[in-house]
Amino acid sequence: MQLILSALLSLFFAIVAAENPYRFFTWNVTYGTIYPLGVPQQAILINGKFPGPEIYCVTNDNIIVNVFNSLDEPFLIHWNGIQNRRNSFEDGVYGTTCPIPPGKNFTYILQMKDQIGSFFYFPSLAFHKAAGGFGAIRILSRPLIPVPFDPPAGDYTVLIGDWTFNVLMSGKTYRLRICNVGLQNSLNFRIQGHKMKVVEVEGTHTAQISYSSLDIHVGQCMSVLFTADQPPQGYYIVASSRFTNPILVTTGFLLYASSNRPASGPLPGGPTTQIDWSLNQARSIRTNLTASGPRPNPQGSYHYGMIPVARTIRLASSAGQVNGKQRYAINSVSFVMADTPLKLADYYHISGVYRAGSISDAPNGAGIYLDTSVLNTDYRSFVEIVFENYEDILQSYHLNGYSFFVVGMDGGQWSSASRNQYNLRDAVTRCTVQVYPKSWTAIYVALDNVGMWNLRSEFWARQYLGQQFYLRVYTTSTSLRDEYPIPKNALLCGRASGRRKRPLAIYT
Numbered sequence: 464m465q466l467i468l469s470a471l472l473s474l475f476f477a478i479v480a481a482e483n484p485y486r487f488f489t490w491n492v493t494y495g496t497i498y499p500l501g502v503p504q505q506a507i508l509i510n511g512k513f514p515g516p517e518i519y520c521v522t523n524d525n526i527i528v529n530v531f532n533s534l535d536e537p538f539l540i541h542w543n544g545i546q547n548r549r550n551s552f553e554d555g556v557y558g559t560t561c562p563i564p565p566g567k568n569f570t571y572i573l574q575m576k577d578q579i580g581s582f583f584y585f586p587s588l589a590f591h592k593a594a595g596g597f598g599a600i601r602i603l604s605r606p607l608i609p610v611p612f613d614p615p616a617g618d619y620t621v622l623i624g625d626w627t628f629n630v631l632m633s634g635k636t637y638r639l640r641i642c643n644v645g646l647q648n649s650l651n652f653r654i655q656g657h658k659m660k661v662v663e664v665e666g667t668h669t670a671q672i673s674y675s676s677l678d679i680h681v682g683q684c685m686s687v688l689f690t691a692d693q694p695p696q697g698y699y700i701v702a703s704s705r706f707t708n709p710i711l712v713t714t715g716f717l718l719y720a721s722s723n724r725p726a727s728g729p730l731p732g733g734p735t736t737q738i739d740w741s742l743n744q745a746r747s748i749r750t751n752l753t754a755s756g757p758r759p760n761p762q763g764s765y766h767y768g769m770i771p772v773a774r775t776i777r778l779a780s781s782a783g784q785v786n787g788k789q790r791y792a793i794n795s796v797s798f799v800m801a802d803t804p805l806k807l808a809d810y811y812h813i814s815g816v817y818r819a820g821s822i823s824d825a826p827n828g829a830g831i832y833l834d835t836s837v838l839n840t841d842y843r844s845f846v847e848i849v850f851e852n853y854e855d856i857l858q859s860y861h862l863n864g865y866s867f868f869v870v871g872m873d874g875g876q877w878s879s880a881s882r883n884q885y886n887l888r889d890a891v892t893r894c895t896v897q898v899y900p901k902s903w904t905a906i907y908v909a910l911d912n913v914g915m916w917n918l919r920s921e922f923w924a925r926q927y928l929g930q931q932f933y934l935r936v937y938t939t940s941t942s943l944r945d946e947y948p949i950p951k952n953a954l955l956c957g958r959a960s961g962r963r964k965r966p967l968a969i970y971t
């Protein structure tokens with residue numbers, strides 16, 4: 464009997480391993496010099512490269528990344544858009560994961576569970592993101608799952624911020640995955656003489672609409688198809704900043720293999736300060752309800768519009784001074800780091816690291832104050848989050864650990880009547896969403912991923928100076944079906960230093 468059982472078990476593990484391949488990466492993080500505009504600049508390199516190596520993988524793959532920190536300061540990598548299901552320990556932000564000390568290494572163990580699409584990774588501590596250390600993540604559909612377009616002749620990633628970009632084409636259809644890895648500016652992206660058909664946004668296949676230019680806000684990614692069917696010559700690729708004065712413009716080139724004629728004519732123009740243009744484009748990007756996502760069932764088969772909302776959380780940003788220093792806040796709280804990652808405080812029941820209820824779930828108009836803000840929510844609840852922007856700048860918000868439905872956005876003040884205009888049929892799901900100046904954006908999110916998850920402004924100076932908090936998705940369950948235990952190799956720091964990594968010996 465025991466023999467049969469162990470034979471069955473080994474068969475089981477063999478099957479699991481066969482279904483979910485492992486991909487191993489060893490990364491050395493160093494300082495180095497790059498020449499982004501011909502001018503030498505210190506950067507953070509991964510294996511000598513800027514941007515860093517691309518993670519190329521398939522749904523459900525296990526990704527093992529051994530990161531050696533050869534900088535002289537602590538370092539962490541966040542996997543933007545990767546949900547790290549049941550495993551916020553691997554999320555790579557300071558609220559979940561201890562920094563890798565200088566001269567040390569840490570191995571991230573990630574699974575691209577039930578995900579497809581275009582994402583990126585970046586260094587999450589301090590202002591490292593400004594210096595590089597980022598790269599693309601490309602999750603392909605599993606071979607047997609249909610993708611709603613023919614395989615492209617080429618598949619390229621453009622991280623805007625990586626300013627020199629040349630692609631060689633020859634009369635075929637290509638896929639471009641475009642991510643805005645910048646610190647602040649929304650960008651408009653366009654290719655001279657070529658339309659772009661949007662096919663994917665942060666893991667969702669979209670209704671296939673063609674555009675002459677596309678707005679991509681900070682932290683966002685999208686995939687487009689375009690066909691190199693114009694007279695063979697060079698064409699300008701342009702990314703220009705939106706809602707800024709002056710407007711910053713950078714160019715790359717689309718080159719046809721059959722011609723060495725350079726690009727000519729004026730740079731293709733794009734929108735500059737027009738908000739309605741951007742809002743209308745955002746509303747036109749919808750989920751392709753008949754396409755498969757990571758699994759073979761159609762993406763629209765989950766009827767998010769029919770689920771009653773258990774709770775509404777309204778979030779408003781503000782800017783001001785605290786103790787004579789510039790700060791930014793959400794619902795009046797300007798986030799400050801604790802001495803211990805919040806997830807580890809939870810795991811080891813270390814009290815006094817943060818207070819539950821340290822941020823309210825609606826703006827109250829109070830002045831800005833400092834705190835380690837954590838918003839408690841219930842595992843498996845279905846919540847509505849409204850980002851209210853009373854300020855005169857565009858905001859971009861990102862939630863770790865999740866993909867959410869962008870059900871509505873409009874100008875003015877949100878009210879319960881605003882729900883009448885929600886898209887409850889084919890809203891796109893993504894992990895980063897913009898909020899226009901003096902406007903609101905509403906999202907629905909099914910809180911099905913236990914953990915401690917950072918919600919932040921993607922405007923990097925703002926998140927650094929407090930415009931962020933942690934969403935604690937909590938359950939009393941200690942089942943492995945709901946959350947993994949702390950990784951065996953986890954680094955421990957702050958008041959978690961010296962704790963045992965597996966307090967119960969039952970996990971092997």
Ligand SMILES: [Cu+2]
Pocket residue numbers: 541542543544545861862863864
């Ligand atoms: Cu993230």
